[in-house]
Amino acid sequence: MILKQHKVSILKAMNKLETAVNVYRLMKNEEISDREVIGNVPESEYVGCKAKLERYDLLHSFVDECFQLKFQLPSESDALFVESMASLLEAPTRLLASPRQFYLADIDYLLNEEEVEIPRQVENYLYASSFASTLNELADHSLPSIPKAIFLQGEKLELSLAYCTNDLVELKGLDKFIEDFVRAEIHKEQKATIIKGVLIEMLKNNEIDRLTLPCLIKRFTEFLERVNANYQLYVSEFSFEKIKEQVESEKFEFTLKLNKVFSGIQNQLLAVPIALVLVSSQMQMTEGLSLKNMSIWFGIIIFGVFMSLLIRNQRSTLKAIQMEIDSQWSNIKNKHQFVAERLNSSYLQLIGRQRTQRWFLMIVSLIVAGSILAGTILLLHNSHSLHLYTEVIYFGVFGAGVYVLICLVWWLINSREM
Numbered sequence: 226m227i228l229k230q231h232k233v234s235i236l237k238a239m240n241k242l243e244t245a246v247n248v249y250r251l252m253k254n255e256e257i258s259d260r261e262v263i264g265n266v267p268e269s270e271y272v273g274c275k276a277k278l279e280r281y282d283l284l285h286s287f288v289d290e291c292f293q294l295k296f297q298l299p300s301e302s303d304a305l306f307v308e309s310m311a312s313l314l315e316a317p318t319r320l321l322a323s324p325r326q327f328y329l330a331d332i333d334y335l336l337n338e339e340e341v342e343i344p345r346q347v348e349n350y351l352y353a354s355s356f357a358s359t360l361n362e363l364a365d366h367s368l369p370s371i372p373k374a375i376f377l378q379g380e381k382l383e384l385s386l387a388y389c390t391n392d393l394v395e396l397k398g399l400d401k402f403i404e405d406f407v408r409a410e411i412h413k414e415q416k417a418t419i420i421k422g423v424l425i426e427m428l429k430n431n432e433i434d435r436l437t438l439p440c441l442i443k444r445f446t447e448f449l450e451r452v453n454a455n456y457q458l459y460v461s462e463f464s465f466e467k468i469k470e471q472v473e474s475e476k477f478e479f480t481l482k483l484n485k486v487f488s489g490i491q492n493q494l495l496a497v498p499i500a501l502v503l504v505s506s507q508m509q510m511t512e513g514l515s516l517k518n519m520s521i522w523f524g525i526i527i528f529g530v531f532m533s534l535l536i537r538n539q540r541s542t543l544k545a546i547q548m549e550i551d552s553q554w555s556n557i558k559n560k561h562q563f564v565a566e567r568l569n570s571s572y573l574q575l576i577g578r579q580r581t582q583r584w585f586l587m588i589v590s591l592i593v594a595g596s597i598l599a600g601t602i603l604l605l606h607n608s609h610s611l612h613l614y615t616e617v618i619y620f621g622v623f624g625a626g627v628y629v630l631i632c633l634v635w636w637l638i639n640s641r642e643m
Contacts, residue, residue, distance in 0.1 A: 241281040242304035245296065246328045246335050248274045249306075252294075257308050257330065261285060263295040306330070310346055310390050317372045320386060321361055323354045349393035356396060356445075357386040357438055359403055363417055378421035382428060385437040392439040398449050406452060415459055423451040468557075469568060475553060476571045480578060482546050518604055525600035532593045536586055543582055550575050 248266065249255065251274065255264030266274050271292040278284035283296040298306040305327040307313045313327065314320060328335045334344055343351075361367045364374035364384070372386040406416045427444065428436040441448055458468070554572045 241283065241301070242299045242306060242326055242328060243335070244277045244281055245283060245299050245306050248278060248294065248296065249330065250333070257298070260298045260300060261295060262298060263293065265291060265293050268292055310350060310393075313350070314389060317370055317387070319354070320372055320388065321354060321358045321369060323351055345395075346390070346393060349395055352396040352399055353388055353393055353438070353442065355403065356399055356442070357388070359407055360384060360438070360441075361386060362407070363420055376421045376424060378418065378425055380425060382421075382425050382436065384424065384441075385435070388438050388442070392442055394442060396442065396445050399445075402449060402452070406456070412456075412459070416456065419455045419459065420452055423448065423455060426451065472557065472568050472571050476575060479546065479550055479553075479575050518607055522600055522604045525597055529593050529597045533590070536590055536593070539586055540583075543579065543586070547576075547579050550579070 249262060249264075251266045251270050252262070252264030253266075255262055271289075271294075274294060275284065275287055278294065278296045283299070284294065285297055286295045287293060300306070301324075302318075303325040305313070305319075305324045307327065307329060309329060309331040313329070324336075326335070326337050329347070332344060332346070334347065336343070336347060357372070361369070361372065361374050363376075365377045366375040367373070368375070374384045374386055376382040376384065406420060409416075424436065424441075427441070427448065431440055550572070557568065
């Protein structure tokens with residue numbers, strides 16, 4: 226019986242609003258003031274309009290001679306007549322819940338349940354009121370008359386739910402957010418805790434020292450991303466700090482591996498200056514190419530070949546480590562895509578370290594090549610009268626051929642590794 230009376234009351238309120246709207250649309254020279262409207266209606270409609278207004282107790286006064294009517298604007302909670310959206314937002318309760326039916330005089334728009342095409346401004350208001358109502362519902366305490374929502378999640382957060390027409394924008398994803406994080410029963414308490422935690426996080430890096438609904442509307446996309454990211458972590462039974470700790474541990478291991486790439490040839494690299502000292506001290510001044518000097522020079526060549534093979538091996542190791550890093554990072558992005566960007570700095574540091582090691586190996590290659598060149602120069606220097614013999618031509622052709630061959634092989638090796 227009570228429910229039936231409530232439905233009748235709502236229907237009566239809606240009929241009252243529709244009557245007021247129909248009369249208002251017929252008026253000329255109309256003026257709205259203090260929740261009343263006055264204006265003239267056509268003579269043919271005057272009697273009918275007057276009767277309908279009297280029926281719903283809206284008629285305030287009338288002047289039959291000029292067909293003038295003055296009536297009150299409906300102000301029911303489920304049926305409201307207002308001049309503009311700004312007037313609609315004046316009442317705190319309407320910030321949290323939109324009237325079931327309302328009329329905006331400035332754009333001549335009547336919202337009802339059968340409406341299909343809704344003006345952008347009205348649609349954005351419905352977004353904002355729904356968002357405000359949702360946050361108010363999630364709050365630990367609320368003050369609807371202000372309106373304000375109070376959240377207690379380790380610390381206290383007071384969120385002002387007041388907004389104005391300038392704050393009304395489209396909130397893409399709001400319906401899905403409400404459906405997934407508020408209405409859904411699965412993990413309901415945990416989701417509420419996540420939302421409160423996100424609000425407190427956003428307060429810490431907000432432009433002002435307090436958080437308001439207009440701030441959240443501006444940062445709505447960020448709000449949704451944070452909520453989704455934290456929920457994904459919860460579902461995966463991870464926290465961001467745990468993932469970060471895991472990434473830092475793997476970063477440390479990869480850094481050690483990268484450092485070993487260069488440290489593995491440091492001892493052999495020390496042999497380069499020693500070899501040059503031995504070459505310079507053991508080679509003797511001779512007339513032409515001597516067996517002893519050539520033996521020492523061939524020793525340098527063999528040393529260079531072994532060092533080149535070692536460098537190639539280290540390059541392969543470096544390439545394998547890079548592939549392992551890329552694979553690990555790809556795995557993190559697939560498993561924890563919502564927080565991958567926040568961990569990107571660790572990956573970039575490893576890539577930077579890998580490039581540094583690559584440059585180190587290139588420098589070592591140049592040093593080895595320089596040692597071979599120095600040994601060759603010493604050989605020529607100690608072969609004092611070599612330029613007097615045809616051996617110079619043969620030696621030059623042979624040396625140039627060997628050098629070109631080494632360069633060609635080295636280029637092929639590098640091209641395969643790229």
